[in-house]
Amino acid sequence: MQQNILFDLDDTLIHCNKYFHFVQAQFADLMTTWFAPFGLTKQAALAKHSEIDIAGVQIVGFKSEHFPQSFVDTYRYYSALHGRTESADEEALLWKLGLSVFEQETEPYPYMNETLESLAAAGHRLHLYTGGDPDIQKRKIEAAGLQRYFRDRIYIRLHKNVEALKEIVRAQKLRIDRTWMVGNSVRTDVLPALSCGLHAIYLKQELEWDYNVLPIADAKPSGAFLTLSSLRQIPSAIDAYLTQG
Known part of the structure; x- marks a missing residue:
């Protein structure tokens, strides 16, 4: 039948997910480097990013711009939390990193x-x-x-x-x-x-x-x-x- x-x-x-995890690991490395004076851990950065990422998906769906934006939004959250001045160059780097997940090979x-x-x-x-x-x-x-x-x-x-x-x-x-x-x-x-x-x-x-x-x-x-x-x-x-x- x-x-x-x-x-x-x-x-x-x-x-798919393994490529996202690979890029997220690079994101966590950058965040803990930039926010080292404030004691930010990779676990905390990834947890906050997951929270922001999921909240955004529920609103905008699976738009490709959402993922890099979630990196930038997490960065801005911690910048505001710790009073660290935001950098346009750092945000541009995060945006490029987020988009790179869509350029990975198809396996x-x-x-x-x-x-x-x-x-x-x-x-x-x-x-x-x-x-x-x-x-x-x-x-x-x-x-x-x-x-x-x-x-x-x-x-x-x-x-x-x-x-x-x-x-x-x-x-x-x-x-x-x-x-x-x-x-x-x-x-x-x-x-x-x-x-x-x-x-x-x-x-x-x-x-x-x-x-x-x-x-x-x-x-x-x-x-x-x-x-x-x-x-x-x-x-x-x-x-x-x-x-x-």
Whole structure:
């Protein structure tokens, strides 16, 4: 029985968070150097940045300018807190550092192609649903060679939530009982899918963004709700569920 399978992109099909963590580590090094006289620790700088970053995402969504701005806003917070004069050159350096995360290589997760090929060969209809700046996401999709699997079924949204997912399901006329959402984010993939009554596969990653982490113990799935650790587990897991059903 043909299924509609929506895949998230970042940290589901291709690596993303590890590059953010790499850039954040450089940010923390700069902050502790500049604010050394005030005893600022890397842990404190990263915690404040996470707080500012998440608050901003909830307002503006996944705009590319938001991440470098969160570096600058954290810098300004500590400058005001300690009475340190702000430097335009330091802010420019932070802005450039924040943007550099979007220039990193596109690296697929293991078994990406094999998994997508297996699902397509089984007759399933594949969709790609990702959050972010359209130009940046399109560049990643092209670099990873994903158009051949998803064709015109690629949806990019600045805000990735229940409303956005419902709009896609409605516009594409997807049957709820034959539609799956696969992703690493509890916030933007799993919980919206369950809220829409879709099947959900939580592809749990070791390195996760705090924004994506929410409790799922109270989730009440209408269909399948699976937690997997590798892309290569997905075809057999879906096949097993359909066979049992």
